[in-house]
Amino acid sequence: MTASDDLLSVHQLSVSFSTQAGIARAVNQVSLGIRAGERLALVGESGSGKTVTAMSLLGLVRGASITGQIRYRNRDLAALSNKEWRSVRGREIGIVLQDPNASLNPTMRVRSQIFEALRLAGVTRERRQDEALGLLAKVGINDPAGILRAYPFQLSGGQQQRVVISIALAQQPKLLIADEPTTALDVKVQAQVLRLLLDLGEQQHMSILLITHDLSVVAGFAERIAVMYAGRIVELGKTTTIFESPRHPYTQGLLRSTPRADADQGARFDAIPGEVPPATDLPSGCAFRSRCPFAQARCAAELPVLRDINEAAHQVACHFAGELEHVKRPAAESSDATA
Amino acid sequence: MTETTPPVASLRDSAGPMSAVTGWGLGGRTAAIRSVGLWLAMFLILIAIFGPLLAPQNPSAIDFSSRLIGPTASHWFGTDEAGRDVFSRVLEGARITLSSVAVVIACGAAAGVIIGTIAAVVGGIVDELLMRITDIGMAFPPLILALGLAAALGASLRSAIIALAITWWPRYARLVRAMVADIQNADYVTAARELGAQRLWIVRRHILPATVGTMLVQVTGDVAAVTLTLAGLSFVGVGAQPPQPEWGAMIADGQTNLPIVWWPVLFPGLALMLTAVSFSLAGDWIRDRYARDDR
Amino acid sequence: MTTQILRRACWSVIVLLALALATFLMLNVIPGDPARLAVGPGATPAQLAAERIRLGLNHPLAEQYLLYIWHALHGNLGISSETQIPVATSLAQALPVSIELVLAAMVINILISVPLGVIAAVRKDGWIDRGIRVFSMSLGGMPVFWLGLLLQVAFAADLKIFPLGGEISANVSQGQKITGMPVVDSLLEGNWGALGSTISHLILPALTLAAFFVPIIVRTLRENLVSALAQDYIVLARSKGMSERRVVLVHALRNAAVPSITLLGMQVGWMLGSTVLVEEIYNLPGIGSYAVNAVLQKDLQPVVAVVLTVGLVFVIMNLLVDLLALGLDPRARLAARAA
Numbered sequence: 001m002t003a004s005d006d007l008l009s010v011h012q013l014s015v016s017f018s019t020q021a022g023i024a025r026a027v028n029q030v031s032l033g034i035r036a037g038e039r040l041a042l043v044g045e046s047g048s049g050k051t052v053t054a055m056s057l058l059g060l061v062r063g064a065s066i067t068g069q070i071r072y073r074n075r076d077l078a079a080l081s082n083k084e085w086r087s088v089r090g091r092e093i094g095i096v097l098q099d100p101n102a103s104l105n106p107t108m109r110v111r112s113q114i115f116e117a118l119r120l121a122g123v124t125r126e127r128r129q130d131e132a133l134g135l136l137a138k139v140g141i142n143d144p145a146g147i148l149r150a151y152p153f154q155l156s157g158g159q160q161q162r163v164v165i166s167i168a169l170a171q172q173p174k175l176l177i178a179d180e181p182t183t184a185l186d187v188k189v190q191a192q193v194l195r196l197l198l199d200l201g202e203q204q205h206m207s208i209l210l211i212t213h214d215l216s217v218v219a220g221f222a223e224r225i226a227v228m229y230a231g232r233i234v235e236l237g238k239t240t241t242i243f244e245s246p247r248h249p250y251t252q253g254l255l256r257s258t259p260r261a262d263a264d265q266g267a268r269f270d271a272i273p274g275e276v277p278p279a280t281d282l283p284s285g286c287a288f289r290s291r292c293p294f295a296q297a298r299c300a301a302e303l304p305v306l307r308d309i310n311e312a313a314h315q316v317a318c319h320f321a322g323e324l325e326h327v328k329r330p331a332a333e334s335s336d337a338t339a
Numbered sequence: 340m341t342e343t344t345p346p347v348a349s350l351r352d353s354a355g356p357m358s359a360v361t362g363w364g365l366g367g368r369t370a371a372i373r374s375v376g377l378w379l380a381m382f383l384i385l386i387a388i389f390g391p392l393l394a395p396q397n398p399s400a401i402d403f404s405s406r407l408i409g410p411t412a413s414h415w416f417g418t419d420e421a422g423r424d425v426f427s428r429v430l431e432g433a434r435i436t437l438s439s440v441a442v443v444i445a446c447g448a449a450a451g452v453i454i455g456t457i458a459a460v461v462g463g464i465v466d467e468l469l470m471r472i473t474d475i476g477m478a479f480p481p482l483i484l485a486l487g488l489a490a491a492l493g494a495s496l497r498s499a500i501i502a503l504a505i506t507w508w509p510r511y512a513r514l515v516r517a518m519v520a521d522i523q524n525a526d527y528v529t530a531a532r533e534l535g536a537q538r539l540w541i542v543r544r545h546i547l548p549a550t551v552g553t554m555l556v557q558v559t560g561d562v563a564a565v566t567l568t569l570a571g572l573s574f575v576g577v578g579a580q581p582p583q584p585e586w587g588a589m590i591a592d593g594q595t596n597l598p599i600v601w602w603p604v605l606f607p608g609l610a611l612m613l614t615a616v617s618f619s620l621a622g623d624w625i626r627d628r629y630a631r632d633d634r
Numbered sequence: 635m636t637t638q639i640l641r642r643a644c645w646s647v648i649v650l651l652a653l654a655l656a657t658f659l660m661l662n663v664i665p666g667d668p669a670r671l672a673v674g675p676g677a678t679p680a681q682l683a684a685e686r687i688r689l690g691l692n693h694p695l696a697e698q699y700l701l702y703i704w705h706a707l708h709g710n711l712g713i714s715s716e717t718q719i720p721v722a723t724s725l726a727q728a729l730p731v732s733i734e735l736v737l738a739a740m741v742i743n744i745l746i747s748v749p750l751g752v753i754a755a756v757r758k759d760g761w762i763d764r765g766i767r768v769f770s771m772s773l774g775g776m777p778v779f780w781l782g783l784l785l786q787v788a789f790a791a792d793l794k795i796f797p798l799g800g801e802i803s804a805n806v807s808q809g810q811k812i813t814g815m816p817v818v819d820s821l822l823e824g825n826w827g828a829l830g831s832t833i834s835h836l837i838l839p840a841l842t843l844a845a846f847f848v849p850i851i852v853r854t855l856r857e858n859l860v861s862a863l864a865q866d867y868i869v870l871a872r873s874k875g876m877s878e879r880r881v882v883l884v885h886a887l888r889n890a891a892v893p894s895i896t897l898l899g900m901q902v903g904w905m906l907g908s909t910v911l912v913e914e915i916y917n918l919p920g921i922g923s924y925a926v927n928a929v930l931q932k933d934l935q936p937v938v939a940v941v942l943t944v945g946l947v948f949v950i951m952n953l954l955v956d957l958l959a960l961g962l963d964p965r966a967r968l969a970a971r972a973a
Contacts, residue, residue: 471648475649475949478900479903479907480944482908487656487938490932493932574777587777611776611777616771619775
């Protein structure tokens with residue numbers, strides 16, 4: 001459910017493509033909301049539809065049929081033409097992608113690429129140099145002047161991603177989408193970049209939609225989590241709640257397979273057996289049933305929808321959500337689920 | 340086997356001077372169009388073989404009383420300056436053109452195979468030298484080189500064929516060298532197994548089909564390119580000599596009576612264009628088919 | 635970087651020497667015994683021997699070859715047996731005409747192929763794209779000389795928009811010969827009457843020559859642009875809120891253009907080799923006509939000289955293009971500078 005004070009609220013968004021193998025339903029009836037200044041994580045394996053969802057929030061999905069609404073400040077973005085989208089992209093919603101090396105144009109200096117964003121932000125030519133230096137400093141770059149002159153290939157992965165972030169910030173968007181922003185980076189740099197995003201979000205009162213497959217990244221960053229599977233949201237709630245008492249079997253599986261620093265030595269962490277069904281060939285009813293240890297006949301017959309559970313602001317899409325026992329984590333217990 | 344040529348060379352691979360005609364992909368759903376090319380190419384080959392038998396009239400029959408008649412029921416393509424039936428001449432021209440092209444490609448391929456094998460087997464500086472010459476040879480404007488050679492040999496269809504054959508070996512050299520390199524790599528692969536049968540199987544199963552496929556694509560592309568170049572040489576006077584009804588020579592003959600008498604120029608040209616386009620489409624079809632089958 | 639340049643220059647020289655060898659063979663070996671050709675069939679053995687000595691044929695072949703190169707480097711390319719004018723002199727007059735033709739054809743080529751390539755890439759798989767590709771393919775299948783005749787008939791003879799041939803109308807005064815290129819000379823002199831006339835005489839030939847080379851550029855540009863447009867930095871560029879036109883023309887084209895530019899450079903050589911087919915039809919006194927007329931008179935020296943000239947231009951353009959490709963790639967340039 002989405003609250004009326006949401007910055008962005010998505011209603012029953014569905015995105016499907018026609019491909020050679022049939023119709024691919026990448027996103028199915030997704031509804032979620034983000035408040036101003038909030039950090040929401042969209043979690044799922046590859047193939048869950050999270051990137052397509054992110055791209056539709058910027059109108060960057062081409063050749064697909066899109067139904068549903070994307071409400072942002074009294075406008076339905078899903079109905080916008082490409083020209084109208086231009087006033088939203090960058091200025092209201094920004095994005096950071098996974099591979100920073102691929103995100104920057106290799107034939108243009110960093111300076112040109114940042115200046116371009118500043119120009120779109122309405123910054124006059126004389127002020128662009130200073131603004132760019134300021135932006136780079138804000139994202140934690142040590143030698144802003146040198147970096148400006150450089151070409152992307154001369155920068156390290158961490159530096160490149162910081163540049164990408166600075167470009168996204170140039171127009172001061174209200175919402176930043178970060179699609180696997182740290183996956184392609186060194187482990188050490190990952191923590192730094194996440195920290196940077198968090199700080200920036202708080203300083204600018206900017207909402208962040210963090211898209212990731214890695215739950216360990218979510219803890220300590222996001223306030224709420226939406227778990228996605230085969231194009232649907234299967235569980236939605238506060239981070240602490242989800243980590244402490246995950247209700248959907250998929251979420252439970254994900255948590256089990258996420259290595260934790262505070263787990264005992266020898267604690268098992270097993271991947272969920274099986275694979276995500278292809279978007280062109282989704283099973284009837286619950287898409288997770290082929291990998292779910294608790295699947296019943298009803299799961300095949302009837303599609304589970306998101307519904308509230310006793311805890312506040314916690315929703316699960318499973319017929320048996322309330323009835324399943326908590327699957328206790330092997331050693332570490334609920335008390336230290338990170339906030 | 341490392342590549343010793345600079346990166347631009349790979350561009351030359353795919354876009355030699357005649358690649359305007361070849362290597363066009365017309366998109367996934369237009370496979371139908373490409374198979375049309377294949378059928379057309381085969382049709383043309385049949386015409387080349389049987390055409391003159393189907394010709395309604397004797398292509399060499401001179402008849403000054405019916406010169407320069409436009410297309411009519413009895414002369415579908417009209418008659419030329421000497422009263423010969425253009426349609427019959429176009430049909431015979433198919434045989435001349437395609438058989439000449441076949442010889443050129445066969446010789447060029449043979450020369451290319453020899454040179455490519457030498458380069459691959461000897462290796463070292465010889466390899467680099469040969470490959471460098473191959474690079475330049477692939478991209479060098481074939482027409483002018485063939486012109487020089489044919490002029491030196493004396494202007495005739497035979498000279499043109501020899502000249503073109505000498506000009507057209509580079510790509511086959513490259514293909515063969517790559518194939519031999521692959522075979523030698525297969526050696527490393529099977530070194531651990533040490534089964535002679537294994538190696539042979541790898542050659543037959545993987546390398547040969549790939550090379551044959553690529554070679555077929557190359558050949559069809561070359562048919563198109565050589566046809567046009569040969570016609571160019573004949574047009575200029577260095578190839579087929581009158582009264583041979585080679586298409587390029589026919590166009591040269593018909594040039595003098597333009598623009599009123601357009602048929603001796605139009606129809607041979609259309610035939611040339613049809614040949615070039617259909618063979619290159621056929622090449623595309625083969626490339627698609629082969630690319631889907633293997634790997 | 636300098637080592638690379640030197641290396642390529644060395645190879646170019648070797649290739650030129652190989653080409654000179656080919657032309658030497660064309661002159662002295664392939665046609666048969668030059669002495670016999672010179673004295674004719676009815677000569678006595680003594681006359682034959684004398685002629686042989688006179689022509690320097692008693693020296694070993696290698697020595698003759700070196701002598702040939704020596705002469706060529708000093709601008710002595712033999713004498714046309716037909717006109718008795720030194721080949722180098724005639725060539726010097728004919729070459730500028732052909733070069734001007736090639737340059738004009740290049741301009742037309744770029745003006746036609748670049749828009750077609752860009753449009754085909756942007757509207758990939760649509761009707762326009764297919765139409766462009768079919769059109770290009772037909773263009774590539776047309777014999778150059780045939781197209782020339784067709785254009786001449788259609789536009790010059792029937793519609794009378796352009797002149798039938800020649801460099802300039804008979805009733806227009808040509809003025810001084812500065813570079814030997816009609817249009818350029820008129821421009822340099824400010825002779826506007828001649829300028830108009832020479833340009834209109836150049837259009838059909840240039841169009842004919844260009845047509846055959848348009849498809850390659852269209853195809854290459856389309857391919858490279860399509861793959862550039864699939865990159866992440868394009869997504870990021872769009873996400874800044876940029877206009878699609880800027881995304882394609884500034885970001886994508888910069889990356890896609892280099893291979894096409896390289897090809898264009900090589901096409902200069904190819905075009906020069908194809909002037910043979912165009913100049914005859916349009917009665918332009920370039921190296922193509924020179925070669926063709928010589929061929930018909932069985933006059934070998936000019937033909938071979940033309941082959942050598944085209945080869946020289948081709949090798950030089952190749953070298954330039956290689957260097958250009960090196961220079962355009964910021965990675966190579968900066969790495970070389972640092973080294």
